[in-house]
Amino acid sequence: MGKGRLEAFSDGVIAIIITIMVLELKVPEGATWQALQPIIPVFLSYMLSFVFIGIYWNNHHHLMHLVKHISAGIMWANLNLLFWLSLVPFATGWLGQNHFQPFPVALYAVLLDLCGVAYTILQITIERRHKDDLRLKDIMQRQRGKGMASLFLYTAAIPLAYINTTISGLLFITVAIIWFIPDKKIEKMVDGEIEK
Amino acid sequence: MGKGRLEAFSDGVIAIIITIMVLELKVPEGATWQALQPIIPVFLSYMLSFVFIGIYWNNHHHLMHLVKHISAGIMWANLNLLFWLSLVPFATGWLGQNHFQPFPVALYAVLLDLCGVAYTILQITIERRHKDDLRLKDIMQRQRGKGMASLFLYTAAIPLAYINTTISGLLFITVAIIWFIPDKKIEKMVDGEIEK
Amino acid sequence: MGKGRLEAFSDGVIAIIITIMVLELKVPEGATWQALQPIIPVFLSYMLSFVFIGIYWNNHHHLMHLVKHISAGIMWANLNLLFWLSLVPFATGWLGQNHFQPFPVALYAVLLDLCGVAYTILQITIERRHKDDLRLKDIMQRQRGKGMASLFLYTAAIPLAYINTTISGLLFITVAIIWFIPDKKIEKMVDGEIEK
Amino acid sequence: MGKGRLEAFSDGVIAIIITIMVLELKVPEGATWQALQPIIPVFLSYMLSFVFIGIYWNNHHHLMHLVKHISAGIMWANLNLLFWLSLVPFATGWLGQNHFQPFPVALYAVLLDLCGVAYTILQITIERRHKDDLRLKDIMQRQRGKGMASLFLYTAAIPLAYINTTISGLLFITVAIIWFIPDKKIEKMVDGEIEK
Numbered sequence: 073m074g075k076g077r078l079e080a081f082s083d084g085v086i087a088i089i090i091t092i093m094v095l096e097l098k099v100p101e102g103a104t105w106q107a108l109q110p111i112i113p114v115f116l117s118y119m120l121s122f123v124f125i126g127i128y129w130n131n132h133h134h135l136m137h138l139v140k141h142i143s144a145g146i147m148w149a150n151l152n153l154l155f156w157l158s159l160v161p162f163a164t165g166w167l168g169q170n171h172f173q174p175f176p177v178a179l180y181a182v183l184l185d186l187c188g189v190a191y192t193i194l195q196i197t198i199e200r201r202h203k204d205d206l207r208l209k210d211i212m213q214r215q216r217g218k219g220m221a222s223l224f225l226y227t228a229a230i231p232l233a234y235i236n237t238t239i240s241g242l243l244f245i246t247v248a249i250i251w252f253i254p255d256k257k258i259e260k261m262v263d264g265e266i267e268k
Numbered sequence: 269m270g271k272g273r274l275e276a277f278s279d280g281v282i283a284i285i286i287t288i289m290v291l292e293l294k295v296p297e298g299a300t301w302q303a304l305q306p307i308i309p310v311f312l313s314y315m316l317s318f319v320f321i322g323i324y325w326n327n328h329h330h331l332m333h334l335v336k337h338i339s340a341g342i343m344w345a346n347l348n349l350l351f352w353l354s355l356v357p358f359a360t361g362w363l364g365q366n367h368f369q370p371f372p373v374a375l376y377a378v379l380l381d382l383c384g385v386a387y388t389i390l391q392i393t394i395e396r397r398h399k400d401d402l403r404l405k406d407i408m409q410r411q412r413g414k415g416m417a418s419l420f421l422y423t424a425a426i427p428l429a430y431i432n433t434t435i436s437g438l439l440f441i442t443v444a445i446i447w448f449i450p451d452k453k454i455e456k457m458v459d460g461e462i463e464k
Numbered sequence: 465m466g467k468g469r470l471e472a473f474s475d476g477v478i479a480i481i482i483t484i485m486v487l488e489l490k491v492p493e494g495a496t497w498q499a500l501q502p503i504i505p506v507f508l509s510y511m512l513s514f515v516f517i518g519i520y521w522n523n524h525h526h527l528m529h530l531v532k533h534i535s536a537g538i539m540w541a542n543l544n545l546l547f548w549l550s551l552v553p554f555a556t557g558w559l560g561q562n563h564f565q566p567f568p569v570a571l572y573a574v575l576l577d578l579c580g581v582a583y584t585i586l587q588i589t590i591e592r593r594h595k596d597d598l599r600l601k602d603i604m605q606r607q608r609g610k611g612m613a614s615l616f617l618y619t620a621a622i623p624l625a626y627i628n629t630t631i632s633g634l635l636f637i638t639v640a641i642i643w644f645i646p647d648k649k650i651e652k653m654v655d656g657e658i659e660k
Numbered sequence: 661m662g663k664g665r666l667e668a669f670s671d672g673v674i675a676i677i678i679t680i681m682v683l684e685l686k687v688p689e690g691a692t693w694q695a696l697q698p699i700i701p702v703f704l705s706y707m708l709s710f711v712f713i714g715i716y717w718n719n720h721h722h723l724m725h726l727v728k729h730i731s732a733g734i735m736w737a738n739l740n741l742l743f744w745l746s747l748v749p750f751a752t753g754w755l756g757q758n759h760f761q762p763f764p765v766a767l768y769a770v771l772l773d774l775c776g777v778a779y780t781i782l783q784i785t786i787e788r789r790h791k792d793d794l795r796l797k798d799i800m801q802r803q804r805g806k807g808m809a810s811l812f813l814y815t816a817a818i819p820l821a822y823i824n825t826t827i828s829g830l831l832f833i834t835v836a837i838i839w840f841i842p843d844k845k846i847e848k849m850v851d852g853e854i855e856k
Binding site: 275276279280282283284286287288290291293295296297298299300301304315318322325326329448 | 469470472473476477480481484487488536539540543546547550551553554557558561562565566567568571
Binding site: 476478479480482484486489491493494496500511514521 | 665666668669672673676677680683684732735736739742743746747749750753754757758761762763764767
């Protein structure tokens, strides 16, 4: 019950975040191909952020799946995550409108880092309330490996943005690919719940 | 459970997409009939896209109704569909503000095509996970006929936009009418579920 | 199940409609009382529309409460209602920014009329699918009286806007008051369901 | 059932309110640190309002948890609360864009006061319908202490804004801290419900 509302509220906020980003794609004047060109970098940054927000929603879904107790701590750790995620549309718009210049790329990497840290805090808060749940612990350890790798790559992308923004971009895409590879074990656990 | 959140998240995103389109209807200066006239094409393009997004929501609803297992593949195929649908407000605004000129009409048709392809990918991904479910297979085959016709008409609308945009417009309306005709069999299946 | 998604989707769209209206309240430049004054009519029109959308949500809630079968017809009748409701933010913004001039007031009344007609169509569509449900019929007849009075008052407000917009405004407020008076019988029925 | 939709609708509206506030963070021109500086106060005001809306969602969640009967009065008291909360993005944007000048700070405090009063009205309306529910009464008395303190601090912040806005700001932060401290008893009650 309490968990249902937490999930529903998070789903709502994440759905709005992922969708209002498209408002940065301002309708250009003129019906020509040339009129569309300036918004191509905005479109690419939107695509990238859509994937990242999608990954967070996916992971949030798996994480919450086995949660049984909602405490005030979990509520606030969840709101903290949503706060940092809500800044992604701003950072994405800045990234796209400045055609991936070093500072916006670095700031985008910093924000992804902060989102990752907020997610880790949420994981730890949940873990503390569910010390005896071995399945939850297992799911978390599996997410943590990928999570640590993501944080490392985001952090590396910050200084690298000042050397070559393409390298930072490739690091972002690498993180996305890491999360795209499905974890068969998590899937089976989640699916097992449904089949029961 | 997992399915519930997938549906809720999709509903949220589709609800936002269908509603933020109305933001393209910018409040005009002046309280006269003349002040309203420039936004009539924007209004017509909004109406058209509202119907298309409505059709997608309706079909998504029927498709998900019989789904039992959610895999990572289904999650990503669903997010892929939502991504292309999220671009509809942009294409709609461009269409309306340029009074249905050839290039925006063609781009709109391309986007509807991409949404259709994304929907087909979602169908196939779901089908693979539910090989033994004959009812689901039946619903899908019924949707597929209409789906193929839609893709064909959208594709035809792309080059035809450069000959006469009215023809493309009529093709869009034809697709909408195809989907308006309810499939009695699908309805009975869905309703049967509720009555049980 | 099917009904749950219809309600959730409608709730989502209505929640967005009621909230994005506030975006018309543009943040003024300057931190003085004078800077706030031009947005007072926008604020008043927002308040009025918030109440109307709130009434629709409330009635939709009561109407759906007893629905058991969802048909394609109900789906489309519901989407039709949501379409006209989605235009309320636009009409509200136009009303407020033009300080309740005759034409925007008349257009606002026309839109409320169209929303009312769309709601009536939804009621009739639901009634046809539930011919034997006496409780549903009872709820509907109770709503219909108020509905007919509202449509009459909205329609009267259209020509009266050209004589005196204040009269139209008073008619709008009258409609709101009509719906504010709770129907004890509907409440008991809905509450009875919960207590069972 | 009726309660479920009330919660879902409120969650939707609150999720939209908390997220559209970020649209006030307009993407600046230029990819430099200087370009970001003007939006720092807007960011700070966003952070503050995010916390306040988060607190309201949290409290709303606890309040609704034990509600069993939904009356028309509760529906309207809830919509009244959502109305005042929906003005928070506007007041926040005005606060941030004017760098916390006295009048916007005072208006922000007035709005928080009005939200607090609306919440109290909702509490009283719910209490009247649940006279025999001792657990609900207990939760409410616990919230009321904090609620009264908040209203007192908001009211104090109004005149103090004209003496020193920093004091008002500190009062706002004090309110946030008051609510951050979790009430162990409420948590156990809510959690108890889940474990049952």
